[in-house]
Amino acid sequence: MEPMIEFRDFSFKYRAQKEPTLRDINLTIMPGEKVLIVGPSGSGKSTLAHCVNGLVPFSYPGEMTGSLTVGGKNPADLGLFGLSKIVGTVLQDTDGQFIGLTVAEDIAFALENDRVPQEEMFARVDEVAELVDVKKLLGNAPRELSGGQKQRVSMGGVMVDDVDILLFDEPLANLDPATGKRAIDLIDQIQKKKGATILIIEHRLEDALYRDVDRIIVVGEGRIVADTSPDELLPADILKRQGIREPLYITAIKHAGAQISAQDHPMHLETMELDRYAQKVREWFAQAPQKQPKPDAPSALKVEELYFSYVEGRPHPPAYPLRYQKGGDGEHRRQKRGGQVHSFQPDLRFLPAHQGNHSLKRGGYLAPVH
Ligand SMILES: Nc1ncnc2c1ncn2[C@@H]1O[C@H](COP(=O)(O)OP(=O)(O)OP(=O)(O)O)[C@@H](O)[C@H]1O
Ligand SMILES: [Mg+2]
Known part of the structure; x- marks a missing residue:
C-alpha cells in the first residue's frame, strides 16, 4: 500500500525565521491510520500540519529541503486547491472558518464550489449533518452556535467533500471536558465510517486518548523525538522530558x-x-x-x-x-x-x-x- 503522507529527510524554514522550524523529519502515515501529534508549544506541530494541507508554503513561504508526498503526489504540483481535495483541516478557531449564512450553506460550500447538482447536494449535506449531529441546526447562523456545535459544523464542512485526510489542530482547545470527549468520539466515528486518515494535534493527551489512536508522534524543537504506539509511549519518560502532561x-x-x-x-x-x-x-x-x-x-x-x-x-x-x-x-x-x-x-x-x-x-x- 502506498503511504498517504510521507516526509523524507524533510526540513522547513519560514522566510521570517533564521533557523529551520522543522528538521530531519522522516514520517510515514498509511491510509486509514489515526495519529496523535503532541509536543510543547512552539515545537512545530502546526507547521508540520500546514506542510500537509499546503498552508506551508503557499500561504506561509519558506525554504524546504527533502521530500514530502501527500496522497502520493508532490504538494507543489497539487497547489492549495488540489490539496484541499485531499486534505480537510479543522482549526481550533472555528469562527474564522465559516463561510455560509446558515449551517446548511456552510456545510454545502465545498459542494457548491464543485457544482454538485442540487439534489445530490441536499442529500449529502443531510447525511453529513446526521453524522456530526447538527441536523436540527441546519437553518441556524453559525455565529448563534455554541463552541461544540461550531466545531461539529466545521467537521461537517470538511467531511462533505470526501477528503482522504482529516487534520485537526487542537480540536479540544475551546471545549469543556465533556464536549471535548464528544468531539473525540465523533472523530473516531468519522474515521471508522469514512476510513479517512486522521491527524490530531492536541496537547490534552489524556482527553485525546479517550478513543484509541494507532500512533503518537512526539515533536520536540522541530524534530520527531518519538513515533510509537500509546501503550509503548506511556510507560516511557519521553512525555515528561518534553514537558507534556501525562494522563x-x-x-x-x-x-x-x-x-x-x-x-x-x-x-x-x-x-x-x-x-x-x-x-x-x-x-x-x-x-x-x-x-x-x-x-x-x-x-x-x-x-x-x-x-x-x-x-x-x-x-x-x-x-x-x-x-x-x-x-x-x-x-x-x-x-x-x-x-x-x-x-x-x-x-x-x-x-x-x-x-x-x-x-x-x-x-x-x-x-x-x-
Ligand atoms: N507563519 C509563520 N511565520 C514565521 N514563523 C512561524 C510561523 N508560524 C509559526 N512560526 C514559528 O515556528 C515555530 C513553531 O510554531 P508552530 O505554530 O508550528 O508550533 P506548535 O507546536 O503548533 O505550537 P502551539 O502548541 O503553541 O500551537 C514557532 O517558533 C513559531 O514562532
Ligand atoms: Mg499549534
Missing part, C-alpha cells in the same frame, strides 16, 4: 514507584490491567506524609487522594483549566492563560466548589498548596 493515572502509578508495562495496555484507564499496580499505589498512599490543611482553609482533597481515586477507578470531579479562552493560536492562547492554574501542576490541590468559590461550576477548582 493523571500514569503519573500516579509512576509516582508510587511502579514500572508500567506496555502489555497492560496503559492507553485507557478503563481497560488497563491494574491489578499489579493497585497494591503498590495503596502502599505508597498509606506511607505518604499526610499534609494538614491550614486551620482556616477549607478541608481540601489533596492531590494524592486525587491520584488514588483515579487509580482505584473511582470518578471524581474533573480538574481542568478553569476557563476556556477563544482565539489566538496555541502559543498565544497559552500565554494568555499563563496566570491560570492547571491540573497538571503537582503542587496544586483540588478544592470542591461548595467549600470554596461558588462561581466556579465545574465541581471545584485547583489552588496552590501552601
